[in-house]
Amino acid sequence: MIDLILNYIAGILILVGALFTLTASIGLLRLPDLYTRMHAASKAGTLGSCVVLLALALQSNDAAIALRALAGILFFLLTVPISSHLLAKAAHGAGYNLWEHSKRDDLTIAEEKARRAKPAAGTKTPDN
Structure with missing residues (x-):
């Protein structure tokens, strides 16, 4: 009975993961x-992959496979947001x-603020 419930849950998770991956595509x-x-590829793609790996972990009868699937989820959650931020x-x-x-460019605004706050080369500051 529990196997049947896990099969249904895993099937639903695979469908949800496929829908998130389709949304990313x-x-x-x-x-x-x-x-x-x-943004679409990193957020929806990560969520879709994690949900499919969670289905694999639930469906697996082997603890080593389930642990690898959970490690894969952790890997996705830690690396994809950081790498997409660095690429952007x-x-x-x-x-x-x-x-x-687009409404605004926050990075350009922050760079301009930093440039204005930094004294020009050769100018006197109160610390000098």
């Missing part, structure tokens, strides 16, 4: 710029523009 095709596409920052530094209807 549609986002890659439909969204207008690099940053929004990267590198793309911004390389000059990839935001979509023209």
Whole structure:
């Protein structure tokens, strides 16, 4: 009886994971710029992969396989957000523009504030 319930739960989780992965794929095709596409791929793709791995962990009769699936979930949750953030920052530094209807560019605003706060070379500051 418990096996039947676990089979149904695993099947539902696989369908949910597939839907999140499909959403990420549609986002890659439909969204207008690099940053929004990267956001869709990293968030929905990570969630879809984690849900499918959770289904694998529930369905597995071997504890080693379940533990590897849980380690895979942890790996996805730790690495994908960090790597997508670093890729987006590198793309911004390389000059990839935001979509023209984006509301604001927080990184450019922060860089301009830091540039204004930093004294120009050769100028006297109260500390000198």
